[in-house]
Amino acid sequence: MKIGSRPEITANCGSLVIENVFTNLEPASFQKFQLVAATALSTNEGATAFLEQAGLEGFTVTKVTVALWRTPQCRRPALRPTRRP
Numbered sequence: 409m410k411i412g413s414r415p416e417i418t419a420n421c422g423s424l425v426i427e428n429v430f431t432n433l434e435p436a437s438f439q440k441f442q443l444v445a446a447t448a449l450s451t452n453e454g455a456t457a458f459l460e461q462a463g464l465e466g467f468t469v470t471k472v473t474v475a476l477w478r479t480p481q482c483r484r485p486a487l488r489p490t491r492r493p
Contacts, residue, residue, distance in 0.1 A: 455469040
């Protein structure tokens with residue numbers, strides 16, 4: 409699976425900052441991204457496990473942020489995050 413268009417990776421005080429933008433996703437790809445964002449990327453631990461599954465072991469995620477925005481023309485349904493106990 410391709411990760412976005414061109415992820416930007418910068419070093420900052422011994423850490424790596426990975427910033428990526430996904431643009432013009434097809435409806436099926438957008439829903440898959442929302443599912444990953446709601447599950448694997450909703451916590452630091454989930455994001456760390458996500459990196460490990462991608463073969464990037466030895467990293468610990470200390471902050472993960474996912475921002476979603478849509479143009480007014482977008483009619484794709486958004487997944488709603490579920491509350492955790």
